[in-house]
Amino acid sequence: MKGDRAVPFSALSDEDMKWESVLVRLVSTPRTRKELARKLHERRCPEEKAAELLDRFEEIGMVDDRAYALLYIDSKRDFGLRRLRDELRARGVSHADIDDALAESEIDETERALRLARQWKNQRGMTPPKLDARLRRRGFSSAAVREAFAQLREEFGNFHSLGEESDDGDE
CATH class of the missing domain: 1.10.10 (Arc Repressor Mutant, subunit A)
Incomplete structure (x- = not known):
């Protein structure tokens, strides 16, 4: 069957139809090819059959x-x-x-960081170093965090103490 572009449904064996129906159910939720291959493996689909099905589903755009x-x-x-x-x-x-x-x-990483910084700046105990660390844990670059802080300073002035200080340590 490998290499065939379109296999008529009637030409599929019972085994093929079984795995095809499993894959149809799996693609109802967006998943990557790797995730689908893992799910098929968990359901004991033979590796060669899984690759064949995933290739076919990729060709018709159901796995992308x-x-x-x-x-x-x-x-x-x-x-x-x-x-x-x-x-x-x-x-x-x-x-x-x-x-x-x-x-x-077309993600503007600085705009995303700034939006979050505006949301978080007034949380209890929030300081610039804590805000910086929180943004970096979310995967923002140093440049995006610096630019977001510069824009916050423009909007709110000097913000050494963003939120009320608390004695409970970290976030």
């Missing part, structure tokens, strides 16, 4: 890592570029698909 990356990027508005890249790579998305999706998304 680039489209997955676009959806993921859009849903994770609180993440910086580094974290987005790391999370997508962990899910099996290729560097090329990640780069394409990020370019298409």
Whole structure:
């Protein structure tokens, strides 16, 4: 069957139809090819059969890592570029698909960091170093954090003590 572009449904064996129906259910939720391969493996689908099914589903657009990356990027508005890249790579998305999706998304990392900094700046115990660390944990670059802080200073003046100080230590 490998190499056939379109296999008529009637030409599929019972075994093929079984795995095809499993994959149809799995693609109802956006997943990467790697995640789908893992799910098929968990269901004891033979590796060769899984690869064949995934290739076929990729050909017809039901498995599309680039489209997955676009959806993921859009849903994770609180993440910086580094974290987005790391999370997508962990899910099996290729560097090329990640780069394409990020370019298409036209993310302004500084704007994202600034939006979060505005939200978090008045939280109890929030200081500039804590805010800086929190943004970096979300995957924002040093440059984006610096620019966000510069814009916060323009908007709010000097912000040495953003929120009320607390004695409870870290965040």
